[in-house]
Amino acid sequence: MSGLAITTRSSPRRHILSLHGDLDMATAPELREACQGLTFTAGQELVLDLSDLGFCDSSGVSAFIVSSRLVESFGATFAIAAPPMQLTRVFAMIGLSDFFTLYDSVDGL
Amino acid sequence: MMSPAHDESVGGPAEDDNRPSFSALLEDDAADLYDNAPCGYLSTLLDGEIAKINATLLDWLGYAREDLVGRKRFTDLLTVGGRLYHETHFAPLLRMQGQAREIALELVAADGRRLPVLINSTVKTGADGAPLLIRSTVFDARQRRAYERELLRAREAAEQERARWQRLSETLQRTLLPPILPAVPGLEVAAHYHAASYEHIGGDFYDLFPLAGNRWAFFLGDVCGKGPEAAVVTSLTRYTLRAAAVYDPDPVAVLSNLNSVVLQQGHAADARYCTVVFGLLVPDGDGFTLTVASGGHPPALVARADGRVEMLNTPGGQLIGILPDATIAVASTRLAPGESVLLYTDGLTEARDFDGAQLGDEHLAQLAEGFVGRGAAEIVSSLATMLDGLGDRLTDDTALLALTVRAES
Amino acid sequence: MFAHGFGCDQNMWRLVTPAFAEDYRIVLFDYVGAGRSDLDAWRPERYATLGGYADDVLEICDELDLRDVVFVGHSVSAMIGVLAAAREPSRFAALAMVGPSPRYIDDDGYTGGFSAADIDELLDSLDSNYLGWSAAMAPAIMGNPDRPALGEELTNSFCRTDPAIARHFAHVTFTGDNRSDLAGVTVPTLIMQCREDLIAPLAVGEYVHRAIPGSEMVVLEATGHCPHLSAPEQTAKALRAFLETLPASRA
Numbered sequence: 001m002s003g004l005a006i007t008t009r010s011s012p013r014r015h016i017l018s019l020h021g022d023l024d025m026a027t028a029p030e031l032r033e034a035c036q037g038l039t040f041t042a043g044q045e046l047v048l049d050l051s052d053l054g055f056c057d058s059s060g061v062s063a064f065i066v067s068s069r070l071v072e073s074f075g076a077t078f079a080i081a082a083p084p085m086q087l088t089r090v091f092a093m094i095g096l097s098d099f100f101t102l103y104d105s106v107d108g109l
Numbered sequence: 110m111m112s113p114a115h116d117e118s119v120g121g122p123a124e125d126d127n128r129p130s131f132s133a134l135l136e137d138d139a140a141d142l143y144d145n146a147p148c149g150y151l152s153t154l155l156d157g158e159i160a161k162i163n164a165t166l167l168d169w170l171g172y173a174r175e176d177l178v179g180r181k182r183f184t185d186l187l188t189v190g191g192r193l194y195h196e197t198h199f200a201p202l203l204r205m206q207g208q209a210r211e212i213a214l215e216l217v218a219a220d221g222r223r224l225p226v227l228i229n230s231t232v233k234t235g236a237d238g239a240p241l242l243i244r245s246t247v248f249d250a251r252q253r254r255a256y257e258r259e260l261l262r263a264r265e266a267a268e269q270e271r272a273r274w275q276r277l278s279e280t281l282q283r284t285l286l287p288p289i290l291p292a293v294p295g296l297e298v299a300a301h302y303h304a305a306s307y308e309h310i311g312g313d314f315y316d317l318f319p320l321a322g323n324r325w326a327f328f329l330g331d332v333c334g335k336g337p338e339a340a341v342v343t344s345l346t347r348y349t350l351r352a353a354a355v356y357d358p359d360p361v362a363v364l365s366n367l368n369s370v371v372l373q374q375g376h377a378a379d380a381r382y383c384t385v386v387f388g389l390l391v392p393d394g395d396g397f398t399l400t401v402a403s404g405g406h407p408p409a410l411v412a413r414a415d416g417r418v419e420m421l422n423t424p425g426g427q428l429i430g431i432l433p434d435a436t437i438a439v440a441s442t443r444l445a446p447g448e449s450v451l452l453y454t455d456g457l458t459e460a461r462d463f464d465g466a467q468l469g470d471e472h473l474a475q476l477a478e479g480f481v482g483r484g485a486a487e488i489v490s491s492l493a494t495m496l497d498g499l500g501d502r503l504t505d506d507t508a509l510l511a512l513t514v515r516a517e518s
Numbered sequence: 519m520f521a522h523g524f525g526c527d528q529n530m531w532r533l534v535t536p537a538f539a540e541d542y543r544i545v546l547f548d549y550v551g552a553g554r555s556d557l558d559a560w561r562p563e564r565y566a567t568l569g570g571y572a573d574d575v576l577e578i579c580d581e582l583d584l585r586d587v588v589f590v591g592h593s594v595s596a597m598i599g600v601l602a603a604a605r606e607p608s609r610f611a612a613l614a615m616v617g618p619s620p621r622y623i624d625d626d627g628y629t630g631g632f633s634a635a636d637i638d639e640l641l642d643s644l645d646s647n648y649l650g651w652s653a654a655m656a657p658a659i660m661g662n663p664d665r666p667a668l669g670e671e672l673t674n675s676f677c678r679t680d681p682a683i684a685r686h687f688a689h690v691t692f693t694g695d696n697r698s699d700l701a702g703v704t705v706p707t708l709i710m711q712c713r714e715d716l717i718a719p720l721a722v723g724e725y726v727h728r729a730i731p732g733s734e735m736v737v738l739e740a741t742g743h744c745p746h747l748s749a750p751e752q753t754a755k756a757l758r759a760f761l762e763t764l765p766a767s768r769a
Contacts, residue, residue: 025334057505058333058382065380065431094384094405095427095436155748156714156741184716189632190639193692194647196717196743197525197593204747205529213646225646254646261645 003027006034014045016081016106020052023060031063035070042075049106051082061090068100081106149226149247155240157182166247171219183245186216188223199230203243207232213250213257225254278310285310285343290317293325295392297513299489303456303496304506311506312339312383313454314347318354323392326354326363329452329510330385330406330429342381342430345374350387360387360402364429364437368404371430382430386423386452396445396514402437404429407455410473412480412488414447420474421450446516449480449488456496456507485511519545519584521575523593523617523743524691525684527553530592533750537758542588547578551683560683568594568694572601579609586611588761593617593717593743594691596726597699604702612764614708614757617743618726619718620696628697631719637692644685700729707733708760710745710753717743734760 004027005020015038023031035046048064050056068078079101083091091097103109143150149166153159159177167174170186177186184192191214202209208231216224230245282304290298300315312332320326328350332342346367353366364387375381384406390397401409401421405428409421419442426438444450453473480488488511496507520531528546535544548555549571564570575598579587587610591599596618603610622630623637707730711723720737727735736756740749 025336058331062333062380062382065382069380093407095425095438096405099432188639188643189636190641190643192716193632193636193640194643196715197523198647200742201526201530201744201747204744214643257646 004030006030008034008038010038012044014047014109015040016047016049016109018049018052018106022055023053023063024055024057025059028059028063031060032066032070035067040071040074040076044074044076045079046071046076047079047081047103047106047109049081050084050087051105053084053087056084056087056090061094061096064100077101079103081109148249149245151183151245151247153183153243153245155242157184157243159183160242169218169224169247169249170216171222176219183243188215188217191215199228203230203232207234207240213254216247225250227253281337281340282310285314285340285347287316291319293317293319293390293512294323295397295515296325296390297485297515299485299509299511301489301493301496301509302506303493303508305456310337310340311335312343313456313506313508314343315452315508315510316347316351317510317512318351320354320358320389324358325390326358326388327390327452327510327512328385328387329454329508330383330404331454331456331508332383333381335506338379338381342371342374342383346371346383346385346429350385354387354389358389360389360400361437361439363387364402364404365435368429368432368435368437372433375430380431382428384428384455388450388452390444390512393443395517396443396448398441399444399450400439400441402426402439404435404437407453410451410453410477410480411442411444412449412451412477414445414481416478416481418474418477418480444512444514446514447482449483449485449511449513451477451480451488452510453492454506454508456505483513485513488513519547519575519578519587519589521589521591521595521598522548522552523591523595524687526592526744529553530744531590531746534746534754534757537754545578545582545584545587549687550574551680551687557680557683560680562686565686565690568598568690568696569601571598572605575599575602576606576609579606584609588612588614588764590614590757591616591618592746593619597694597696600696600699600703603705604699607704610705612706612708612760613703614710614760615726616710616746616753617712617715617718617723618709619722620700620726620729621694622692622717623695625695628725629719629721631717631722632692634693637689640692641685641688644681644688697725697729700726701731703730703733706760706764708757709733709735710756711735711737712740712742712745713737714741715743734763736760 003021004023007018007020009016017034019031021027038046040046046067064080071078081103082105083102144164146163146165149169150163151159151166152161158179159181162174162177184195187195194214199209199212210229212228214226214228216226218224227248227250228245230243232240233242233244235241286302290300298317302313304311312335313330314332315327315329317325317327330346332339332346349367349370350363353363357363364385367385371381371383384404386401386403386406386409388399388401390399401423403423403426405426408423411419411421413419421440421442423438423440425436427435429435489509492509520528520535522528522530527548531546535546538544550565551557551560575589589599589602589610589612591613593616596615597620599613599615603613619630621628622632623634624630624632709723709727711718711720713720723735727733738745738749738752738756740752742748745753
């Protein structure tokens, strides 16, 4: 069973969480916990870097939604960078293509 | 094997060591070591007759040497159950392999006490390779056995618990699906639920039921996640859809209602959502008018009488239960005699074939070309067979629902 | 066709079968749950009685299109053979039983040699040795420097005996009662009985002999329940002598 590793880079302007591995029912809580472990200030941004994300199921999508709500409750903003093609298709399927701010990559952020 | 000069001189140079303890070791002799070793020694003939036994084991058992040597067999020292085990497992293994290790048995002492032991045995062979006798070492395993009993009890309890949980899961799963689909005049209907595992209750659901005015409604969907929390949402969804359809059968209204209800139920820490297709069938001459509304669910497939396969696309429909004003997309078509519609959950399109590649929407559409001219039952059973064949590669539950308009007879 | 008993697999016959390889077609198999059988094929309902195992024997006969079968059954397999021969008598030329017992538990006027409590004790022994036979212990059991291939093969099959299946088979074997099936045996039958056998004592062998009309009984000068391992030559000799009394059969 493959797991999930999360690495964090923080600056005053944004936190970047890079997800390595699979996001599923077993690992989705780890993403939520990682977000809860951060402190946010208004105007700050949280970016999930998904360039190294493997499998992602509906629990993963749910974790994105929960994370975005948490971040927004602090007046911060939420974005996703480099979503895999499959996830982009899932977002389209479930009508969330315009729901998240999307970046092509975290380069230059 | 028993040479003390060899076995016991590992500690250092023997000649000029003056330590009293070391001298004592040198005076140790093989016979004393054999008799008073901290484990039992036992040698038997091939038929089990006891030929030699050390004092330690005699002491444990409370027998005198003359009680046993030449008089009893090894199996005489065992409990009856132990004898059965010996004859069916231990002895054959020893014969076949020349040795047996860590066999757990109980010896019966002279006074009837039972002594749990672990036994290692080897067959001693002569120069020609023929077996001569069996040598065994016997270790006192009272504490170990007590601990193992605890482990066994814990394992049994865990297994019972697991069986109970599985029964509960299966029962709960059944309550989320209709026991049988109703007979619909003019339609052939079939459904299938493939549970990837009974460890977790899946969140897929479907139903088909009549409405006033000869109309019929059906739905099929997938609640995010698995387990009891998902089952709560599944149950809520199923009953809400049924009630909402009676109140106002317009598919968009039904799913909007569902969205409000699931949204109210949810809480911030747990974004529990579902994707669902709701359909309304209205008789229309020799066929039906089908209106489907979709909340973020994969499109239904329509197999036309002329061989074409269409996706009943509902672009822009949003998942149910997360967004206060979820967009519900709607599509409508007419189903002529011989035409079928197939609804499925993404377990089907996410199923991986032998190469690990997902089946995918495109492949499914290809597969669906084979549906033309076949009825709902055949379509569902061919897909179910394919899913069964995937075995462990199918990691998600999958629900299938197919409807075929009967050709006039 | 050689059928192994409870606790073992087809390897048990390796010292006896060579004596017959030239003149007979030899069929060896593992019962479902034993040896290298497909454990997925095991169903508690199917194997709740020996009849399920007898059906498997008949399926093998059918699949291989066997006729004139001499069924050599060790221990519990002797009764499985009785059931199989009763269901399809035409398949079988003869039954040869090694250490048979139609009932292990004593009953009114019948001595099987065991009480119900003894059988529970066996099940406990199986359980406590299950821990010892765990996968982690397997490497320690493997070694037999002189006959490595044999050691590995046997250990593999022993280790593969799923504890739940072994327990179930033990229960079916040792709590069953096939005494009333014996009278229905119509094929020539040989009973090979060890002089001293804790599992199937001489008296039980004699009971089987009396109950099967026209059966032959040979007492082997061997101790234990597995003469095919401890006295293979004698076992093979007794079997061959019996086979020579039969009309020509070659299966």
